[in-house]
Amino acid sequence: MKKIVVIALLIGFSLQAADLFAQGTDQDKVDALMNRWIRSLTTENIEQYASCYWKDATQLIYDTKGSSTLFEGIAAIRNKQQQWFENADYASMNLIYPEPNRFPYGGSSSWVYVYNNIGKYRYLEAFYIERRAEEFRIINQILVSNVVVP
Numbered sequence: 001m002k003k004i005v006v007i008a009l010l011i012g013f014s015l016q017a018a019d020l021f022a023q024g025t026d027q028d029k030v031d032a033l034m035n036r037w038i039r040s041l042t043t044e045n046i047e048q049y050a051s052c053y054w055k056d057a058t059q060l061i062y063d064t065k066g067s068s069t070l071f072e073g074i075a076a077i078r079n080k081q082q083q084w085f086e087n088a089d090y091a092s093m094n095l096i097y098p099e100p101n102r103f104p105y106g107g108s109s110s111w112v113y114v115y116n117n118i119g120k121y122r123y124l125e126a127f128y129i130e131r132r133a134e135e136f137r138i139i140n141q142i143l144v145s146n147v148v149v150p
Contacts, residue, residue: 026104026108026131030129033129033138036048036051037138038095038097041095042093043091046082050078052137053137054137054138055073056074057073057137057139058073059071059143060143064144064145097115098117101113101114105128109130109131110130110139113126114127118149122147123145123146124143125143126141126142127140127141
């Protein structure tokens with residue numbers, strides 16, 4: 001009887017360790033995705049930028065002063081970002097993203113990353129990242145600008 005209990009405990013511990021390892025591996029993959037996304041901004045690489053999103057992704061840009069725009073699908077997101085690249089010099093902005101808050105969402109197949117850039121740029125940015133066929137990409141992005149902290 002003791003052997004069965006010990007074996008059951010070992011199996012349970014092994015399964016939990018495997019889940020934690022898989023979650024860590026997935027987090028590494030999502031970190032790599034988000035680092036590629038940030039690099040695409042600083043280098044103004046629209047191809048690399050677009051490759052970080054699923055084709056059916058959405059991007060909501062909300063300004064606390066009262067305006068918002070929803071971009072649906074990779075073509076709309078890509079066109080918007082291309083216009084931003086043409087109107088701003090991202091390389092000279094010295095964009096520095098802080099370490100994100102990371103949350104597994106619905107298991108390890110989806111993640112939420114939140115970047116708090118209120119102090120320097122006055123915006124918050126949240127990314128919903130989804131795994132499909134062992135690949136992670138952004139499915140939803142929410143940018144809230146002009147955030148003022150009292």
